[in-house]
Amino acid sequence: MTAAIDVTGLHKSFGGRTVVRDLSIRVEAGRICGFLGPNGSGKTTTIRMLCGLLTPDSGSGTCLGLDIIRDAAAIKRQVGYMTQRFSLYEDLSIRENLDFVARMYGMAGRRRAVDEALERLGLATRQRQLAGSLSGGWKQRLALAACILHRPRLLLLDEPTAGVDPKARREFWAQIHHLAADGMTVLVSTHYMDEAERCHRIAYIAYGRLLAEGTVDSVIARSGLATRRALTADPEALATRLEGLPGIDMVVRFGGALHVSGRDAAALDASLARFDGDPAVRWSTGEPGLEDVFIALMAQERDPLQ
Known part of the structure; x- marks a missing residue:
């Protein structure tokens, strides 16, 4: 498929501190790519380089078929960028904000475009x-309406659902999938694992480096994590006994259950064998989730500043 984003070796530093290092990412046109990583991992800086707001120190590539360095101005006109913070005018009405954005883009048929955006996002009333x-x-809906008003080919969303309730998040994602079905490409950064699972592909970065990329299933499969689930009346006591044993990389509590994971299945099972016959614990084979995978990936990485 045609790539809407195809960049290689992006590098960006501020004041001698490297924020993005040798980052390469490809997003196919009309797809939704989840962009994940801890705070300070370089997600926002990468997004700003892709849409022409920042110039990379090195690296190359294209966005919407345009060179990210040479054609930055042209890229901006074809991209909708939703920032982490609400950036419209709070003392203007919903319509006035959208009309202002339409004027900024010099749109012909401005009134009709605003009417369509109001209807599409359920803002008309x-x-x-x-x-x-x-x-x-509702601010989130307005911000999204402003981003798609000029009919961009690429939508860049920087943690768009932070701080909104589950119902609003679900409605927002329904809109994102409608936009993708109409041919728009979406790159969305998020901390929510359930949102990542709604994406066609995901990319996970930490300390400015790409650690994993692919479909959710392929990223989990390549992690090599083995997971065992324990049901017990006293999960805290069992967790204390498990932590630090050979082959056990993480112990995560889920109510009365524990998820015990490691990258060496044989060593993991050998450590768990000592609990065989304990009537207070019931074991079963589990499946690692995205959160397990990302915690394991972070455990293997080291902050270059430390």
Whole structure:
């Protein structure tokens, strides 16, 4: 498939501190790519390099078929970028904000475009309401409406659902999938594992480096993690006994259950064998989740500044 984003070896430093190092990523047109990583991992800096707001120190590639360095101005006109913070005018109404954005882009048929965005995002009945009086979920809808107003080919979303309730998040993601079905490419950074699982592909970075990329299933499969599930009346006591044993890389509590994982299945099972016959613990084979995989990946990485 045609790549909407195809960059190689991106590198960016600020004041001698490297934020993105040798990063390569490819996103196919019309797909949703989840961009994951801990705070400070370089996600926002990468997004800003892709849309022409920052120039990489080195590296090359294309965004929407345009050179990310030479054609930065042209890329900006074809991209919708939703920042982490609400950046529209709180003392303007929903309609006034969208009309202002349309004027900034010099759009022909401005009124019709605003009407369509209001309808698409379910904002028409609130169009006279001041943006500053909206809840987090409605501000999110307004921000998305502003991003797609000029009909971009690529949507870059930087932690768009932070701080909104589960219902608003679900409705937001329904809109994202509708946009992708219409041919728009989406790169979305998120900390929510359930959101990552809604993406066609994911990319995970830490300390500015790409650690994993692919479909959710392929990333989990390549992790090599083996997971065992323990049901017990006293999970805290069992966790204390398990931590530090050979082959056990992590012990995660889920209510009355423990997920015990390691990259060496034989060593993991050998350590768990000492609990055979214990009537207080019931063991079963489990499946590692994305969160398990990412914690394991982080455990293998080292902060270059430490």
